[in-house]
Amino acid sequence: MxxxxxxxxxxxxxxxxxxxxxxxxxxxxxxxxxxxxxxxxxxxxxxxxxxxxxxxxxxxxxxxxxxxxxxxxxxxxxxxxxxxxxxxxxxxxxxxxxxxxxxxxxxxxxxxxxxxxxxxxPEAFVTAYDALVHRGRLSAGEQVLIHAAGSGVGTAAVQIAHAIGAFVIGTSRTQDKLQRATSLGLDVGIVPRDGRFADEVLHATGKGGVDVVLDLVGGGYVAENVRACASKARIILVGLTGGARTEIDLREVLRRRLEIIGTVLRSxxxxxxxxxxxxxxxxxxxxxxxxxxxxxxxxxxxxxxxxxxxxxxxxxxxxxxxxxxxxx
CATH class of the missing domain: 3.90.180.10 (Medium-chain alcohol dehydrogenases, catalytic domain)
Structure with a gap:
């Protein structure tokens, strides 16, 4: 063969x-x-x-x-x-x-x-469902931030979150991908500037922050995720295209009672x-x-x-x- x-x-x-x-x-x-x-x-x-x-x-x-x-x-x-x-x-x-x-x-x-x-x-939808629902406990009425919304897992996650009944915010490197993702259920699209997106997420959520983050990027995005989160939010780390190391303010993790959860399917x-x-x-x-x-x-x-x-x-x-x- x-x-x-x-x-x-x-x-x-x-x-x-x-x-x-x-x-x-x-x-x-x-x-x-x-x-x-x-x-x-x-x-x-x-x-x-x-x-x-x-x-x-x-x-x-x-x-x-x-x-x-x-x-x-x-x-x-x-x-x-x-x-x-x-x-x-x-x-x-x-x-x-x-x-x-x-x-x-x-x-x-x-x-x-x-x-x-x-x-x-299989890979896109099982990864997205496992991260959002099993790890992130996303439910109807919550607000979710999905990074790399135009990727395979990202497009699956947008659709799953929309099907659950969540308010869906997504990031992508290009406005074109965000525009295309609106037909899949994306409510708000953000193009990060110099790796920054938390302020726009807070604006989109009335300063309340999101309940769940699906992070396919890692690296410097993690610190911004913390800033963009509501109290008791869950950050699900799935990918590391932005790097495997970063620095975050752990005081904010404690104050907001956040959960940072890593997950992988293959192993x-x-x-x-x-x-x-x-x-x-x-x-x-x-x-x-x-x-x-x-x-x-x-x-x-x-x-x-x-x-x-x-x-x-x-x-x-x-x-x-x-x-x-x-x-x-």
Whole structure:
């Protein structure tokens, strides 16, 4: 089978299409013929040598989400039959024509969406839902700040927050992305100036501040998050594109009784990944069927052009997801 392999840590040029052996299917697992795979920032980090995959995952083949069909069923696996359309999350390896996944981590693809659409859902929507609802406890009537609102996770988070009934404030580097996000449920858009946005958030909330922050940037944004928060707010830190270190005024964290919560999906144990996968059926699948949310796709590249897909994502140009078409 074909797979996009990282031949050595480095830039997009280190991605190399190779013929590799098909994976065996152990007990309780299924093999999936991948049709589409999502491109995520974690893939860029892995390619650069900064984000090694968890044990048991192909160390040199990136890819955290897929959509495809069941190709083979291992001993003891009974949830799916060959030919079933499925999608979901993996610890890595989705930039390949076939992957092996525990059957309980796999979700049936909704009948009214394409495989292309399905591959744009798992990482973005599960990450956003897990951060906003499970970690951030966002509820109807609250006010939420979503950074990188035009990214894959950002566009998913805006839609989820809107579906919950929250007042949604978002940031982005460009006004164009914020304008496009208004159709997804964004109420107020802010382009940070020199990394500053707290004053505008406070203005938009009548000086009250937000109840939840979904931070995909990190770095200097964290201190601004603290300034933008209401009492008892929850800051959910998901990404570090702005840097892994910063300085904040801990007195404000104490005074406002804030929670700063870090989260990651990839390295969770199997049982937690299975629980996360269930979100693709309910509520995410329910919202998809009701047309309350939708996958946002910017570009689709063939597998052999994965390097170009990485370059596009590194330049922060896409609105929504970048995908790879894996099958031929």
């Amino acid at each position: 074909r797979a996009m392999v990282i031949r050595a840590p480095g830039g997009p040029e280190v991605l190399e299409l190779r013929e590799v052996a098909e994976p065996e299917v152990p007990h309780g697992h299924v093999r999936i013929a991948v049709r589409y795979a999502g491109v995520n920032r974690a893939d860029l980090l892995q390619r650069a040598g900064h984000y090694p995959p968890p044990p048991g995952v192909p160390p040199d083949v990136p890819g955290l989400e897929y959509a495809g069909v069941i190709d083979a069923v291992g001993p003891g696996a009974s949830r799916f039959a060959p030919g079933a359309r499925v999608y979901g999350l993996v610890g890595g390896g989705a930039y390949a024509e076939k992957i092996v996944v525990h059957e309980r981590e796999v979700s049936p693809t909704p009948t009214d969406i394409t495989d292309e659409q399905a591959s744009a859902i 969770r144990p199997l049982e937690e990944k299975i629980e996360a996968a269930k979100q693709l059926t309910r509520p995410i699948g329910t919202w998809l069927a009701a047309k309350r949310i939708q996958p946002i796709i910017d570009r689709v590249f063939p597998l052999e052009e994965a390097a170009q897909a990485h370059k596009l994502l590194e330049e922060n140009l896409p609105f929504g997801k970048v995908l790879l078409r894996v099958d031929r």
